[in-house]
Amino acid sequence: MKRAIIALPMVGKTSLFTILTGVHEATRVGSMETRVGMAKVPDPRLGELAKIFEPPKVTYAVVEYLDFPAVSKESLRDPSYLASLRVVDALAQVLRVFESDTVPHEKGSVDPMRDLEDVDMELILSDLVVIEKRLERLEKDRKKLKNPELDAEYELLIRCKTAVEENKPLRAMELTADEEKRIKGFQFLSQKPMLFVLNVGEEDAPRLDEVEEKFRAQLGDRPKTAVTAVCGKIEAELAELSAEESAEMMASYGLKEPGLNRLISASYALLGLMSFLTAGETEVRAWTVPMNSTAPKAAGAIHTDFEKKFIRAEVVNWKSLIDLGGYPGVREKGLLRLEGKEYIVKDGDVLVIRHS
Numbered sequence: 001m002k003r004a005i006i007a008l009p010m011v012g013k014t015s016l017f018t019i020l021t022g023v024h025e026a027t028r029v030g031s032m033e034t035r036v037g038m039a040k041v042p043d044p045r046l047g048e049l050a051k052i053f054e055p056p057k058v059t060y061a062v063v064e065y066l067d068f069p070a071v072s073k074e075s076l077r078d079p080s081y082l083a084s085l086r087v088v089d090a091l092a093q094v095l096r097v098f099e100s101d102t103v104p105h106e107k108g109s110v111d112p113m114r115d116l117e118d119v120d121m122e123l124i125l126s127d128l129v130v131i132e133k134r135l136e137r138l139e140k141d142r143k144k145l146k147n148p149e150l151d152a153e154y155e156l157l158i159r160c161k162t163a164v165e166e167n168k169p170l171r172a173m174e175l176t177a178d179e180e181k182r183i184k185g186f187q188f189l190s191q192k193p194m195l196f197v198l199n200v201g202e203e204d205a206p207r208l209d210e211v212e213e214k215f216r217a218q219l220g221d222r223p224k225t226a227v228t229a230v231c232g233k234i235e236a237e238l239a240e241l242s243a244e245e246s247a248e249m250m251a252s253y254g255l256k257e258p259g260l261n262r263l264i265s266a267s268y269a270l271l272g273l274m275s276f277l278t279a280g281e282t283e284v285r286a287w288t289v290p291m292n293s294t295a296p297k298a299a300g301a302i303h304t305d306f307e308k309k310f311i312r313a314e315v316v317n318w319k320s321l322i323d324l325g326g327y328p329g330v331r332e333k334g335l336l337r338l339e340g341k342e343y344i345v346k347d348g349d350v351l352v353i354r355h356s
Contacts (some may be wrong), residue, residue, distance in 0.1 A: 001288065002064045003195075003267060004088040008115050009070040009106050011096035012199040012232040017067035019235045020260055034084055035067040041268075041275070042261045043286050045318050045348065049279045052326050059285040061275055063264060065092075071119050076126045086187035090271055091194050092263070093119055097211065098201035098233075113218055116196065120169050123189040128164045130186055131157055156182055164190065171224040191224075193270050197263065198229040205231040206254035208262070228266035230259035274347035277318055278302065295343040299353045306355050314352035315339050321350050 007013035021037025041061040095112035138154045169190035208229040275286045300307030330336045
């Protein structure tokens with residue numbers, strides 16, 4: 001999974017990226033400097049399973065984050081910037097909520113809703129350029145050739161053009177599965193799911209949930225969006241502490257979990273993702289798949305051949321596997337089930353794939 005972290009200048013975007021991924025040195029992508037880093041998806045279930053199986057390898061699911069230069073008219077004209085931004089699965093826009101006398105805001109005041117709309121407008125205008133160019137080409141092609149597919153694409157893009165001209169991001173459009181497929185190749189920026197990350201001050205750290213709810217109320221009903229709040233300043237301090245010291249500091253601020261957990265949980269929910277697990281003497285591992293994935297699709301996440309040659313899956317809940325000390329215990333209790341191709345995998349399922 002790829003997430004692009006975007007924002008206006010002076011909001012704490014790059015600091016947050018460093019905290020999440022541990023990446024300090026810049027990695028160049030194209031002509032504009034974009035940092036790339038990986039973050040492990042926190043999953044305490046893996047540690048518990050590792051105690052049972054004692055494997056030499058424990059593998060967490062990972063999320064790839066790209067820290068993009070500040071969004072502006074100039075950056076969105078750069079071909080390499082656009083090309084890198086279009087291939088991500090979702091966008092995470094950092095919004096400044098904290099006040100500071102030493103860190104000026106480029107707009108002169110702190111207003112996360114204004115900043116949100118400003119960035120959305122830049123994404124919308126970028127999409128409008130793509131739509132207009134394609135419509136121009138389609139008009140020429142339709143004069144030369146009568147083709148229902150060209151007509152359908154033209155009508156859909158006219159709808160898209162109407163939406164963006166009304167300053168509406170394409171993620172707000174209601175599209176059928178066929179329409180989604182038809183415009184997928186354009187990789188429109190304003191159509192990508194958006195996670196709004198509120199970067200709050202220390203004084204608001206104990207009330208992150210309250211800050212989120214207040215912002216959601218302001219945001220209203222916006223499809224394909226989610227909200228989470230973190231305190232970048234505290235997260236930076238936590239990153240320098242031992243696990244024990246970190247836990248003490250979080251408790252002193254009333255924080256239940258690190259910002260990384262909040263960010264990834266919100267990302268998974270936004271994209272409709274979950275994790276299933278595999279566990280044995282060689283490795284305990286988490287695998288990320290879309291919710292409502294069938295057993296063969298989950299098997300395909302492990303290896304494409306497993307999906308093609310899928311026969312059955314042995315399935316047990318991770319907690320049962322731990323409580324009963326491993327596979328012999330769950331077999332004895334009849335909790336290790338054999339499931340076929342129609343089985344819908346659930347978050348926390350431990351799978352053993354049988355294939356030809």
